[in-house]
Amino acid sequence: MTQIKVPVVRNILQANDRLAAENRRRFDDAGIFVINLMSSPGAGKTSLLEKTIEGLAGRLKMAVIEGDLQSSYDAERIQSKGVQAVQINTDGGCHLDGNMIQIAMESLDLRDVDLLIIENVGNLVCPAEFNLGEHDKVMILSVTEGDDKPLKYPLMFQLSTVLLVNKIDLLPYIDCDVSKIHERARRLNGRQEIFDVSCRTGEGLESWLSWLEGKVLEVKGGR
Amino acid sequence: MTQIKVPVVRNILQANDRLAAENRRRFDDAGIFVINLMSSPGAGKTSLLEKTIEGLAGRLKMAVIEGDLQSSYDAERIQSKGVQAVQINTDGGCHLDGNMIQIAMESLDLRDVDLLIIENVGNLVCPAEFNLGEHDKVMILSVTEGDDKPLKYPLMFQLSTVLLVNKIDLLPYIDCDVSKIHERARRLNGRQEIFDVSCRTGEGLESWLSWLEGKVLEVKGGR
Numbered sequence: 131m132t133q134i135k136v137p138v139v140r141n142i143l144q145a146n147d148r149l150a151a152e153n154r155r156r157f158d159d160a161g162i163f164v165i166n167l168m169s170s171p172g173a174g175k176t177s178l179l180e181k182t183i184e185g186l187a188g189r190l191k192m193a194v195i196e197g198d199l200q201s202s203y204d205a206e207r208i209q210s211k212g213v214q215a216v217q218i219n220t221d222g223g224c225h226l227d228g229n230m231i232q233i234a235m236e237s238l239d240l241r242d243v244d245l246l247i248i249e250n251v252g253n254l255v256c257p258a259e260f261n262l263g264e265h266d267k268v269m270i271l272s273v274t275e276g277d278d279k280p281l282k283y284p285l286m287f288q289l290s291t292v293l294l295v296n297k298i299d300l301l302p303y304i305d306c307d308v309s310k311i312h313e314r315a316r317r318l319n320g321r322q323e324i325f326d327v328s329c330r331t332g333e334g335l336e337s338w339l340s341w342l343e344g345k346v347l348e349v350k351g352g353r
Numbered sequence: 354m355t356q357i358k359v360p361v362v363r364n365i366l367q368a369n370d371r372l373a374a375e376n377r378r379r380f381d382d383a384g385i386f387v388i389n390l391m392s393s394p395g396a397g398k399t400s401l402l403e404k405t406i407e408g409l410a411g412r413l414k415m416a417v418i419e420g421d422l423q424s425s426y427d428a429e430r431i432q433s434k435g436v437q438a439v440q441i442n443t444d445g446g447c448h449l450d451g452n453m454i455q456i457a458m459e460s461l462d463l464r465d466v467d468l469l470i471i472e473n474v475g476n477l478v479c480p481a482e483f484n485l486g487e488h489d490k491v492m493i494l495s496v497t498e499g500d501d502k503p504l505k506y507p508l509m510f511q512l513s514t515v516l517l518v519n520k521i522d523l524l525p526y527i528d529c530d531v532s533k534i535h536e537r538a539r540r541l542n543g544r545q546e547i548f549d550v551s552c553r554t555g556e557g558l559e560s561w562l563s564w565l566e567g568k569v570l571e572v573k574g575g576r
Contacts, residue, residue: 170393170394170395170475170477170498171393171477171498171502171505171506172393172495172497172498172499172502173498198505199478199505199506199507199508200507201504201505203501203504203505204505222478222482222508224447224476224478224479251478252393252477252478252505252506253447253476253477253478253479254393254394254475254476255422255445255447255474255475255476255479256447256476256478256479259445272395272497274395274495274497274520274523275393275394275395275396276395278426279394279395281424281426282394282421282422282423282424282426282427282475283394283422283475284422284423285422285445297497299526300497300523300526300527303522303523303526304523305553330528
């Protein structure tokens with residue numbers, strides 16, 4: 131079975147990389163900074179988006195692509211914040227791919243947009259393998275998932291420019307050593323930016339917002 | 354791309370179902386009750402295993418197959434509890450399949466084993482699609498993942514005989530309504546057994562252990 135499966139997967143990844151490169155050219159031509167936001171289910175992707183929209187109001191113009199297996203709850207949460215959002219339903223598929231983003235872009239008005247955030251399907255494994263054309267992969271790890279996660283799911287840590295360690299307000303009640311998360315993540319990816327945050331209390335979010343603003347300026351400068 | 358992908362995936366699933374059926378015959382012939390334990394990363398699969406091993410000591414003879422992307426931390430945790438454990442490394446693959454279980458069984462001495470627990474890769478999406486030959490799928494949802502998860506990841510809820518709602522000791526500190534988890538899960542799967550538990554405090558675990566004992570007796574009776 132492995133002999134059948136491996137070449138198939140490789141073809142799919144290669145085809146995907148071509149579409150992702152096309153997406154990237156469109157983003158660069160339009161001067162839009164794009165991130166691919168990934169995490170386990172329930173680590174706080176949509177909450178982070180809500181806080182990011184609130185925090186950047188009046189500072190940057192955002193748009194969102196929401197990936198979900200089959201519902202549209204998250205896109206509704208985002209649209210209620212007054213930001214343009216498009217839903218992709220993967221029909222059970224475990225990750226977004228470059229083609230889905232091309233289709234979603236047909237429904238987005240990207241004029242004047244500074245920042246496009248693509249919220250991937252909740253999954254700490256598969257989304258890391260599929261480029262969407264993003265400038266940076268950003269991952270969230272909730273402290274409730276435990277400090278062993280970099281050891282067990284290394285690929286996403288290796289590929290993500292930013293790690294947001296979320297739900298730090300819960301640290302007094304759980305067995306999780308945040309310094310171990312930092313140390314283990316840095317061993318996998320020495321250049322990773324790490325922000326400890328709580329989307330519930332707002333702690334630590336300003337550093338994340340400043341990072342986003344800096345990146346938007348870089349992309350606009352490079353156009 | 355969809356036109357290429359769909360038939361390939363269907364072939365893989367059919368090939369897998371054949372291997373899973375072979376596994377199931379071996380389990381039934383040996384009178385071993387087998388569960389496929391699934392959840393998001395960090396929801397508490399390995400902690401539940403540790404508590405289950407402690408709770409069933411002297412009551413049932415257990416063995417464990419541990420699925421992980423590439424490490425062996427969990428198998429080591431299990432073996433240190435004095436239970437036979439075999440590690441499967443999927444080399445980045447996002448789920449276990451029937452073939453991996455056949456290979457793992459070559460390294461297990463299943464004589465006198467009453468209960469085999471297969472801990473799947475941490476992923477709330479893909480593992481649900483691949484039968485391993487288990488009698489029952491069992492899933493864990495941590496309350497920290499949020500009460501919207503049945504709405505967003507329905508397949509695993511639909512297919513799992515048992516839902517363990519874990520980390521209920523954290524409820525005072527988070528925004529999660531457990532009654533919504535129950536109601537939404539029951540709408541997807543009216544016959545699902547739901548146990549609210551805390552692997553940290555031990556709360557609620559006796560009902561889960563009794564369920565396992567009842568199932569082991571059923572399988573032994575049916576042999």
